[in-house]
Amino acid sequence: MTEDSVGMNAMESKEELRIGVFVCHCGHNIAGVVDVEDVAKTAATLPNVVFTTHEMFTCSDAGQETIRTMIHEHNLNRVIVASCSPRMHEPTFRRVVEEAGLNRYLFEQVNLREHVSWCHMREPEAATAKANDLVRMAVARAANLEPLPIKKVEITPRTLVVGGGIAGLRAALDIADRGFEVVLIERERELGGNVRKWAHMFPGDKPGHEVLEPMIHRVRKHKNIEIRTGAVIVNFEGYIGNFEVEVSVEGLKKHKKYEVGAVIVATGFQPYVPVGLYNYDKSLDIMTLGDLQGRPDEQQFIRPSDGKPVRKVAFIGCVGSREPGWKGHEHCSRYCCSALAKTAGIMADRLDEVVILYQDIRTYGKEHEDFQRVARQKHVIYTKYPPDAKPEVEVNDGKITMRWKDVLADTDMEFNPDIIVLATAMVPPEGIEEVSHTFSLTRSSDGFFNPEHVKLNPVTTHTAGIMIAGAAQAAKNASESVIDASGAAAKAVGLMAKGAVEIESTVSRVIPDLCSSCATCITACPYGAISWDMSRDPHIAYVTEAKCHGCGTCAAACPSNAIIMLHSTNEQIMAMVEAYLCVPVATPGGGA
DSSP states (O other): OEEEOSSTTTOOTTSOOOEEEEEEOTTTTTTTTSOHHHHHHHHTTSTTEEEEEEESOTTSHHHHHHHHHHHHHTTOSEEEEEESOHHHHHHHHHHHHHHTTOOGGGEEEEEOIIIIITTSTTOHHHHHHHHHHHHHHHHHHHTTOOOOOEEEEEOOSEEEEEOOSHHHHHHHHHHHHTTOEEEEEESSSSSOGGGGGOSOBTTTTBOHHHHHHHHHHHHHHOTTEEEEESEEEEEEEEETTEEEEEEEETTOSSOEEEEESEEEEOOOOEEOOOTTSTTGGGOTTEEEHHHHHTSOTGGGGBOTTTOOBOOEEEEEEEESSSOTTSTTOOSOOSSHHHHHHHHHHHHHTTOSEEEEEESOOOOOSTTTHHHHHHHHHTTOEEEEOOTTSOOEEEEETTEEEEEEEETTTTEEEEEOOSEEEEEEOEEOOTTHHHHHHHHTOOBOTTSSBOOSBTTTBSSBOSSTTEEEOGGGTSOOOHHHHHHHHHHHHHHHHHHHHHSEEEEOSOOEEEOGGGOOOOOHHHHHOTTOOEEEETTSSSOEEEEOTTTOOOOOHHHHHOTTOOEEETTSOHHHHHHHHHHHTTOOOOOTTSOO
16 A cells, blocks of 8 residues: 655644635526525635635636635635535545645535535525535534545456356456456356347347357357356455455365455346246246246247147236335336337247236337337237236136236236246345455445445446446346446556555544554444454554545544544534534634
């Protein structure tokens, strides 16, 4: 790990505090509710504030240049921007103050959009008062800010890809083609995942194995890819750029150990098995769409029970999907409507009757609506059933009887298909809990892995250096999974190409003399960033800063007050509290 000092020499704590406050109109977003001129005027009266202004868009090029110019003209050594969410623009403003010669951690941002104008849009006077309170608190905090060193960690130029389905294969190829090593592990004995089993893929109508064979061939022949099938991870440690992974491989007596700089989790999904629903487990003629797709083309038109030709088929959608409160499968599996329409359209060319029972039709995606249009042109019958009254299926002496209520016709319906095909949900695969624990990944309510941010960072996770791709994140079709995989691969390549990456300096730090070796912080840390410093006797807690997210859980849990949070110290927090209560406080640079 290396450290760079940016602007450290100019920012000694003994230097006179000179704070600049920049209030943003954000177009009409903030200024439409908050009196930004009053906020800037009030800020000018606060201790140590030597410059204030209000700008239409502080994040614009012109606004950024204003900040840089004013830092030099007024010799500012603390900068506050009162604007929108720090999540969106804090990196931008940190970069701006750094370009002007200040340490990035001498910048403070106030959220006047989400915290004020958006939630108090009908109370302009109260909103302005709240904005003034927040700026006053930020000024008090800024007076106690200290420069922090900029730290970097070196990146091992190798990526671990977990999962050998279509997403894992795509990610591995993208990385390897750019000259970096890849270790690809798959728990099954074959590569290809679920896609390998499908007879028809939309929109191209190719069998899954035809789509995968060129990819698998390239992966097996690529000099930069090491493949391990029948493999599971037994141990995983480290931090971004410096992970250590231990893999148990079927057929090998010793575990394989690898050092990697990044990880892509592409564990995919498994189809929901609808045991207990629609008599699925009572008749061979009631199958899932996956079961049907796994049969050879000609066999799809033969009844499994007696080998007779199929003349009538019924499809039922949303089996195990969109079920509030039921086994956690409240999500839409997304592929079902398009896949049903595509399959029904193919089968309608050779059958007498094809019926699709649905809750709603969601054929999203480019040209996917064409599948349904073609199916209807081929006289596939669509019938909508109410979500709270599922179709009833009976099997008597090999004969299937279906009954349901058609919502649009307001009529009770009955049908005797030769086979029933159930479009079942995509659900997280077995062992996902263990994978989640291994890589410290959080999971959504539907059981898949959470991205860091669904829009801003859709393939990265809260564990730095670990990405997710494809159906590991949510129910997705093969095309979306491939796009995800390329995005995750680009992130991994970006890390390795740099050779080193900056890590956040706002982390926790242990005060050795106060540590009582109680291990409370070790058990409390959700990221596994705290361990024992074995070089000391007695052992004390030690923070691996590259793994720390600065969440403060350890500091809150420590009974000895032996942990401080850099950039969120007690002094900084109490200064804000006292400023809100309008209690005059002494500041490091002088003044009250």
